[in-house]
Amino acid sequence: MTEAGGGRRAGAVDPVAALARAFREERAGVLATLIRHVGDFQLAEDAVQDAFMAAVTAWERDGVPANPGGWLMVTARRRAIDRLRRERSVSDRVERLAELVRIDSQEHEMEDEDSAIEDDRLRLIFTCCHPALELPARVALTLRTLGGLGTREIARAFLVSEPTMGKRLVRAKRKIAEARIPYRVPPDEELPDRLRGVLSVVYLIFNEGYSAAEGDLLVRGELCSEAIRLGRLLCRLMPDDPEVLGLTALMLLHDARRGARVDPQGRYTPLDEQDRSLWDQGRIHEGTRMLERALRMRRPGKYQLQAAIAALHLEAPDADRTDWRQIALLYEALGRLSPSPVVEVNRAVAVGFADGPEAGLELLAPQLGDPRLEHYQPLHAAHAELLRRAGDAAEADRAYVRAIELSANSVERAELERRLEALRGGGARRRLG
């Protein structure tokens, strides 16, 4: 495995840093292409792992190759050939070997076209997010194969044990192989449906990192970054889809506030009390531009609407000068497009700011009468806020108590308890939005 992937500039680049960068930037592309060539997830993953192991010594010894991705591709392919020669249990082994050897003999010119690798990555995304896999498996597989996250990190992020997560991944890969989940971008008639599925997996990864307060903060931040990376990749691969842009814009705009959401003591800071100088202006700028591009396509969707709402919050110089009327209208449009109690509660909150707490309470009334929402914590938290602002301290007290009972998240619960305490103590200590 000495000559692969072009020339060298010995000693010019730090091999450890180069390897870390290659792992981040090249691994998914190399893996995606190799999966297409060998037709087997597990075998391809093992061979790519081999290639990175080989790089540790080879790059240290010979210097970092000029084209690390090409080097890894060729090395991984040769390792796959070695593995296939040893592993007699793989079905169609003979055909796969012949195909790999053929590709290898043709050298890499035809293979390192960037567009081919990009197509492979898109195939990989659609396969990992195939609806025939259970949702947690889709999420884990996407993070494992497209992101650079290891099984242990994914397990930690989703608060399950490493063996449990390992089994989940193994089972998903076995199902892809045995049930023959195709490795391709779905045909046009299935594409809109399947793309929606892919976007929801990416957003779920983001939300897992963004909203939950339990678990390792560092790993959670990594989930947000991975989701944004996937979003950016999808934007590059499918630049004409406004919802792909909308989702990525939404994640960027939310993520811009990540640093301001938790204070140094680890306490949750609500939007209206955040230190706006902590917001990431680079992300806001990028997200806003992306959203504008999406909106120009004139095909609205739920992610674009949510991104527009997030943008309005960020544009306001402070909480009091937020365009709540516009936000309420966007929630109304969102409710028509994808009806959900979450949207209705948010709309009531926005209307409560735009037209006064009584108007908000009126909108909330049907949700409060819905027995399915009896245990929906955000409903009771929003109810409490509106009642307090309407001056109904006794009812607000009851709603806070109910919201606190239902809160599964310690940071959020602490915040609600603080508000209840302020209400009982006359509410003068801190201004409440």
Added chain:
Amino acid sequence: MPKYMLLLYADQPDEAEVQRREAAFPRWVELTQSLDEAGIRVAGDRLADVDVATTLRVRDGETEIVDGPFATTKEILGGYYILECGDLDEALKWAARAPIAEWGSVEVRPIVENPLDPANRPAAAQQAG
């Protein structure tokens, strides 16, 4: 070519529901015809009602025969198809055309290829097309 079994499940219908299901009969015929035109139907049948099923077990050399199905469940296996499809997506597309998917469900299971079966040897497979 990989094979899939489509297992057709539904619960026991009440009288009004029976009529609705019978109305779908032409669509079953149409589906079977389409499968045959595509040349991918290996087999496919409707099963007799579950109340005429007999279940047999051999334990310690003793044969035990029981009147009734293997398990009493709400959803009952009422029929099946065996299809040759290129991949799961193709099998799922056909499954979606089975009328029973609208009131029951279709389980799509890959059939394990038997490497000892002459039909599955690479040379034979190539000849078969």
